Amino acid sequence: MQQAWNSDRRLTAISRASLSVPARQAVVDRQVSPVRSVLDYGCGRGDDVRALQQLDCQVVGWDPFFRPDAGLEPADVVLLTYVLNVIEDPQERRKTLERAWNLAGTVLVASARLTWEKSKVKGETFGDGLLTSRQTFQHLFRASELRNYVEEVTGVRAVSAAPGVVYAFKDETARLSYLxxxxxxxxxxxxxxxxxxxxxxxxxxxxxxxxxxxxxxxxxxxxxxxxxxxxxxxxxxxxxxxxxxxxxxxxxxxxxxxxxxxxxxxxxxxxxxxxxxxxxxxxxxxxxxxxxxxxxxxxxxxxKVRDDAYVRGAMNASIVGKLTPTALYVHQRAMDRMPTILRLYEHCASIAAGRPRVWTMAKLRHQGRAVSWLDYPDFDTDPHPRILSSYQVDLKTLEASHTSYAGSTNRPLLHRKHEFLAPEDPDAEKYRRLTDAEVKAGLYENPHLIGTENGWEAELTRCGRQLRGHRLVRRPPS
Incomplete structure (x- = not known):
């Protein structure tokens, strides 16, 4: 039988120089605004409280260790930011969520760390989570688990605003306005x-x-x-x-x-x-x-989202995006130009498990429903941008996964950038001219070699070319 133990939760309260991801998402989504009162329930050191005050928000922060004497009055919006994952007692975890929900007048913003962060959390198994070397506890949620848990406790239909961030609305009209x-x-x-x-x-x-x-x-x-x-x-x-x-x-x-x-x-x-x-x-x-x-x-x-033939037909008919043997890739700027069925496909995934705050491209699989949001931070400046991360939602299981390429020394990169954009995009013609020059120079003769940084650089060397911005020039003699 496992020995009882209480974690030192105050050690999980980190200092931030800016708004936390959940608070920032709530501001972007207009759930937190100056016209609404806000309670940061379990505010830790109060960094979100101070940042929201700078935005003229009516915000109060309460925390059992750092601000135990602050008032616990109901508010339009209650932020429950990275609190559920540090409570080792499942019954106390549930009661905390119930109290936060009861204090919310319009919307509860509940967030938690997700399972893809497991590599960052070192510890031993304890209960339904991990006991860390600092004597803190972490229960890492799956994206679908967090949403289902909030729905079960609150009794309302919740919406995934972003990975690890769930909104529960007190009123159906408010939920539908957000959708x-x-x-x-x-x-x-x-x-x-x-x-x-x-x-x-x-x-x-x-x-x-x-x-x-x-x-x-x-x-x-x-x-x-x-x-x-x-x-x-x-x-x-x-x-x-x-x-x-x-x-x-x-x-x-x-x-x-x-x-x-x-x-x-x-x-x-x-x-x-x-x-x-x-x-x-x-x-x-x-x-x-x-x-x-x-x-x-x-x-x-x-x-029709479930119909492979219909979805594939819509992808073939789409005037935007690059269709491969497995998926359609579309730049964020061109998403609204996709056929309605494909926009629905992407929206369903985002509502189920959250669309990441930062992303460049959506990848829609045409066999086995899954949507990935890919982040290429240098898409506009790098002629062949490298991927930084991928967040995928499987629509059959509603499970999500995250892959980071930050530590990779040979990352995948993009070619033919114009194909991911709408034809009238102001940058499309510049990218198309680069692609035409690369084809003419023979750089695409071995497509199986050029999908990663090392392979692409080797082909540039073989063809005696190098890039200056979005122009292809001859490489000077060694």
Whole structure:
């Protein structure tokens, strides 16, 4: 029988010079903002508290060791940052999550270290985790385990915001607003200073969205500028000024975006129409005969994600991305140009296990559903960028894995960069000229040799060439 033991948890509280990854993600996702109260439950040394105060957030930090006398009052947002993984008693771990959830008025942001960090944690097996040499405890979660655990304890459907970061919302409307924010881009409004420019902004929105906006959707200053106009008068002016072809294209785009949102929502559980964000409700009313019809079409779309032939056909038809015998690779800047079924494929993986905060390229397998987000930090500056890391989600098991290439001396690298981008991308032509020069120089005659740093450098030497930025030049004699 294992001997009872209590860890020295204060030793796990590290000092940070900037926001932690979960707090930063919550700020980026607009879950933490100056208009919401925040409680950092188990705040450690309080670095996130100080950083959020610098962002004008109403934040209070509580910690059983460092800030035991701080008030434990409910807040709109509760941050539970890397707390669950340091509690060695499963019952206490569960009670801690329950207390944090009970204190959250709008959303709980729960985060924990994941199993891929095991190489960084040295220790002996103890209970369901590891006892380290510093007498601290670590339970490393699988990505799906953390999400399932939060759902089990809170009783609500949770969303993976990033690897190891889970959001649990108190209200379905808040959860759906967050999903809509991730899936359907927010409306971009042109600046308006008077009635004429405000009408022009509404015309622009009409052309991009395919429907006239309601007053409640407009920025407040714009709504005030147009408040004196009758709705019918504004609608007539907008329709007379808009380009019908652009409106038609906008309607098609909004229809597909609505189907995409509803399919992602079904992947995470369907809600009543009244819970949907206002903009989505209006899109449903504008582009479908009923909510039931929209749901049926989105259901069919989700089922097609499982169809190998359909997915492969969509990849073949995609105007963006590089298709290989195993997967389609698409740059982040071109993701919105993929067919809707492929956008859904990627979104389902991100909702299940979180999309990493930093990534360059998505890899979608066309046999056996899996999505990887690949990080090439020097993609824009290096003619043949080296991979730094890969985060993969298996959609059959919802398990995630992470691979780091930081210590590798012979990393994989990319060729033909223009193929990963949309044709109209401003950098595509420059990359295409480099590829043409490399083909002409014979550098791609042995494709099996050039996939890694060493092999590529050897081929450059063989062909007597070297790179200066994105130009291929002759190598000077030795």
């Amino acid at each position: 809509a924010q991730r899936v359907v881009p927010d409306a971009q409004w042109l600046a308006s200073e008077d009635t004429t420019s405000a009408i022009a902004a509404v015309v622009d929105h009409f052309e991009r969205r395919g429907r006239t906006p309601r007053m409640e959707e407009m920025p407040r200053p714009m709504a005030e500028l147009l408040g004196h106009m009758r709705p019918n008068e504004l609608s007539r002016l907008v329709r007379d000024s808009a380009d019908p072809a652009k409106v038609e294209e906008g309607a098609k785009r909004s229809t597909l975006n609505t189907l995409l949102f509803l399919a992602v929502e079904l992947f995470n559980g369907r809600s009543p129409f009244s819970s949907l964000p206002l903009s989505v409700q209006l899109d449903v009313r504008s582009f479908f005969s009923s909510y039931a019809e929209a749901c049926k079409r989105s259901d069919r779309l989700l089922l």
